[in-house]
Amino acid sequence: MRAWQVHELGDPKSALTLGEVEEPEPGPGEVLVEVEAAALNFFDILLCQGKYQERPDLPFTPGAEVAGTASKVGEGVDLTPGTRVLATPPLPGGGFAERAVAPADGSVFPVPETMPFSAAAAMHTVYQTAYVGLHRRADLKERETVLVHAGAGGVGSAAIQLANAAGARVISTAGGAEKVEVCRELGAEIALDYREENFVEAVKEATDGRGADVIFDPVGGDVFDLSRKCIAFEGRIVVVGFAGGRIADAPTNHALVKNYSVVGLHWGLYNKLMPDIVKETHQALVRLYEEGRIDPLIYETVPFENLPEALELLGSRKTHGKLVTLPKG
Numbered sequence: 001m002r003a004w005q006v007h008e009l010g011d012p013k014s015a016l017t018l019g020e021v022e023e024p025e026p027g028p029g030e031v032l033v034e035v036e037a038a039a040l041n042f043f044d045i046l047l048c049q050g051k052y053q054e055r056p057d058l059p060f061t062p063g064a065e066v067a068g069t070a071s072k073v074g075e076g077v078d079l080t081p082g083t084r085v086l087a088t089p090p091l092p093g094g095g096f097a098e099r100a101v102a103p104a105d106g107s108v109f110p111v112p113e114t115m116p117f118s119a120a121a122a123m124h125t126v127y128q129t130a131y132v133g134l135h136r137r138a139d140l141k142e143r144e145t146v147l148v149h150a151g152a153g154g155v156g157s158a159a160i161q162l163a164n165a166a167g168a169r170v171i172s173t174a175g176g177a178e179k180v181e182v183c184r185e186l187g188a189e190i191a192l193d194y195r196e197e198n199f200v201e202a203v204k205e206a207t208d209g210r211g212a213d214v215i216f217d218p219v220g221g222d223v224f225d226l227s228r229k230c231i232a233f234e235g236r237i238v239v240v241g242f243a244g245g246r247i248a249d250a251p252t253n254h255a256l257v258k259n260y261s262v263v264g265l266h267w268g269l270y271n272k273l274m275p276d277i278v279k280e281t282h283q284a285l286v287r288l289y290e291e292g293r294i295d296p297l298i299y300e301t302v303p304f305e306n307l308p309e310a311l312e313l314l315g316s317r318k319t320h321g322k323l324v325t326l327p328k329g
């Protein structure tokens with residue numbers, strides 16, 4: 001079968017080669033998936049460069065989330081071949097390949113007929129992260145105000161849609177006019193360009209001085225520092241990521257005086273420590289999709305042969321939403 005492999009670390013264009021590799025076989029407890037769609041993630045770039053926390057032996061195939069059909073199951077797996085699934089194949093046999101193997105328990109989830117494979121692949125990590133962040137970590141309530149930073153990004157776009165679906169009022173920030181427009185189209189009532197405007201004042205004005213009840217922050221750094229100035233009494237700032245590059249400090253005296261919480265979110269740990277939360281979240285997301293209340297924003301569906309260029313485009317901060325590739329064309 002065809003698969004992209006990293007034989008030597010480097011930027012995606014130099015590190016990745018497309019070639020014929022041995023067909024994977026599902027072992028006990030595993031499922032073989034015919035990969036119809038695979039989503040691109042920023043950490044795939046880091047994996048190619050050898051800068052990610054996980055450093056698999058060479059050669060390896062990156063690609064963390066796929067959707068397709070289960071074609072073969074290993075011993076002890078209760079899944080009918082032909083079932084539509086999304087899967088998270090573990091390294092070194094990632095999803096940028098025509099077929100991939102994943103453990104049935106915790107890494108394979110059913111996908112309804114109504115959901116295209118590209119939407120299923122694009123939904124998993126970012127919607128799970130946004131859902132668990134908003135509902136479990138921030139305990140979001142109807143009619144609360146949510147400020148979503150980097151709202152045109154993967155997790156940000158999911159957070160805008162999910163906060164809307166929960167009946168919250170959404171304010172969003174993004175860098176540049178095009179991304180601001182994307183946030184509005186996703187459902188943000190107010191969308192601000194944080195390169196041009198002071199979002200602290202805008203949030204206070206929009207909330208009669210109260211501030212946002214929940215702030216969803218995948219950026220960190222200055223964005224986190226400013227967020228502390230417009231968080232409401234009993235508000236919750238969800239620390240999602242550090243896309244801006246700097247990890248901000250959270251002064252505890254400020255949290256005390258203003259009576260707010262800073263809550264961390266490491267979604268990947270739920271897979272290890274509370275897998276039932278991931279399964280329940282998957283069911284909730286499928287329901288919301290079928291009700292038409294969420295729909296992943298796909299920036300581009302990339303031909304399989306163009307994967308390295310697409311990963312570099314993703315790294316350039318010029319895209320919005322998710323990029324997906326189709327290994328079978």
Ligand SMILES: NC(=O)c1ccc[n+]([C@@H]2O[C@H](COP(=O)([O-])OP(=O)(O)OC[C@H]3O[C@@H](n4cnc5c(N)ncnc54)[C@H](OP(=O)(O)O)[C@@H]3O)[C@@H](O)[C@H]2O)c1
Nearest residue numbers: 129150153154155174175218240241242243244265266267
């Ligand atoms: N906590 C968790 O469990 C978890 C799970 C998934 C992802 N994450 C993290 O969440 C962050 C966002 O992930 P994502 O999938 O949404 O990524 P993404 O699609 O690449 O979006 C990231 C957004 O961050 C903004 N940004 C601000 N400063 C940036 C910079 N210096 N370089 C690049 N982008 C910058 C960009 O929006 P603007 O141009 O609009 O500023 C960009 O759209 C990442 O740090 C990721 O590691 C955390």
